[in-house]
Amino acid sequence: MADIGWGQLQAYEAYGRAGDKKEDFNIISYEEALSDKYSSSKHASHSMLFARNDAILWDLYNTRGTVLMQMRFDGLLGFPGGLVDPGEHPLESANREMVEEIGLDLNILKLSDSDHVVSFVNKDKNLVLHFYGKEITLSQFQEIELGNLKAPDYGSETLGVIRPPLFTMGDGYRGLPAFLSNSFAGNARQELLIGLQHFKLLSEDEIQEAVKSWLTFQIKNTQ
Ligand SMILES: O=c1[nH]cnc2c1ncn2[C@H]1C[C@H](O)[C@@H](COP(=O)(O)OP(=O)(O)O)O1
Numbered sequence: 001m002a003d004i005g006w007g008q009l010q011a012y013e014a015y016g017r018a019g020d021k022k023e024d025f026n027i028i029s030y031e032e033a034l035s036d037k038y039s040s041s042k043h044a045s046h047s048m049l050f051a052r053n054d055a056i057l058w059d060l061y062n063t064r065g066t067v068l069m070q071m072r073f074d075g076l077l078g079f080p081g082g083l084v085d086p087g088e089h090p091l092e093s094a095n096r097e098m099v100e101e102i103g104l105d106l107n108i109l110k111l112s113d114s115d116h117v118v119s120f121v122n123k124d125k126n127l128v129l130h131f132y133g134k135e136i137t138l139s140q141f142q143e144i145e146l147g148n149l150k151a152p153d154y155g156s157e158t159l160g161v162i163r164p165p166l167f168t169m170g171d172g173y174r175g176l177p178a179f180l181s182n183s184f185a186g187n188a189r190q191e192l193l194i195g196l197q198h199f200k201l202l203s204e205d206e207i208q209e210a211v212k213s214w215l216t217f218q219i220k221n222t223q
Contacts, residue, residue, distance in 0.1 A: 020122070020186055020187060022187060022189075022190050024122050024124060024125075024187075025120040025121070025122050025129065025186075025187045025190065026120060026121050026122075026123070027118055027119070027120055028119050028120065028121050028128075029119065030113075030116050030119050030130070032119075033090075033119035033121070033128050033130060034090070038121065038128045040126075041121070041126045041127060041128045042083060042084075042125070042126060042127050042128070043083070043084040043090050043093070043127075043128045043129075043130065044081060044082060044083045044084060044090075044093075044127065044128070044129050044130070044186070045081050045082070045084060045090040045091070045093045045094035045097065045129075045130040045131075045132065046078065046079035046080065046081030046082075046094070046097075046129065046130070046131055046132075046186075046188065046191065047079055047080055047081055047094045047097075047098060047111060047115075047131070047132040047133065047134070048067060048068065048069075048079050048117075048131070048132070048133040048134075048191065048192070048195045049067075049068045049080075049098075049109075049133075049134055049136055049141065049144065050065050050066060050067045050068065050133065050134075050135060050136070050141070050195070050199060050201065051065060051066050051135065051136050051137055051138040051140070051141040052064070052065045052135070052138075052201070053065050053066050053138055057167070060170075061167035061169065061175070062167060063165075063166065063167060064166040064167065064201050064202060065166055065199075065201040066138065066141050066163045067163060067164055067166070067192070067195070067196075067201070068080070068102070068141065068144065068145075068161055068162075068163070069161070069162050069163075069164055069188070069192070070101065070102070070158050070159070070160065070161045070162060071158070071159040071160050071162060072157070072158060072159065072185055073156065073157050073158065073159065074185070075183070076183050076184055076185040076188075077162070077182050077183065077184050077185065077188060078184060078185035078186065078188040079131075079188055079191065079192075080097055080098050080101040080102050080158075081093075081094060081097045081098075081101075082097045082101075090130040091111060091112070091113055091116075091130075091132070094111050094130070094132050095110055095111055098111075099151075099152075100151065100152050100153045100157075101151055101152075101153045101154075101157065101158045102144055102147070102148050102151050102158070102161060103144070103147040103148055103150050103151030103152070103154070104144065104147075105147075108140075109134070109136065109140065111132045111134055115132045115133060115134045116130065116131075116132055117131045117132060117133045117191075117194065117195060117198050118131050118191070118194055118198075119131065120187060129186060129187065129191075131191045131194070131195070133195050133198065133199060135199065144161070145161055148160065148161045164176065164179045164192065165178075165179055166196070166201060166202060168206075168209070168210055168213065172213050173213050173214075173217050175210075176210040176214075177210045177211075177213035177214040177217060178214075178217075180210065180211065180214040181214055181217065181218065193207055193211065
């Protein structure tokens, strides 16, 4: 295939390169992540909006909750967010990106420092990732989904919001484990699992089962 290069994306290409592994990211405290130690690092912020939802599908599966993720321009799945601009606070960046990518109205809904969930450092990339999360009502969630088509970045940087299934179906694979088999940007898969546990949308055991099933299926598929 002809190499068409990266154009204006050249400076950022390495940050978003596919193939990041969970082990590349070490958890650090918010305080440390915001300290001078990482002032010369590149920072990025991403956010998980979610609503609890105990609707039962087909009299079988408790949907548990709706979590907002998105299909990105590069075919990877991720949370709304992006690189922090020079001089910008990661929290400001998280809010700005939600306006641009999902059309959020900050007069109605805005993240604050108390919504911080976890931060990571990827030493090889000199990149610090901040992850925020906020519970909203199901009707707020549906409003955001409807408004997404009018978000400034819709159709260019972002290609639509999605709800990951949080249940696992009878074959032990379809549902959340199959969703985990997708390709994710950065450590978005890890962030999703941390978010599900942090907000008690799923228990630790349920998450471990889903991860085990996803990995087992992957191994079978490569044999
Ligand atoms: O959802 C995500 N969770 C964790 N890391 C992510 C997520 N989406 C992207 N990334 C990584 C990939 C890059 O290393 C940086 C910045 O990426 P991106 O969101 O594409 O930033 P811009 O939109 O280019 O500002 O975070």
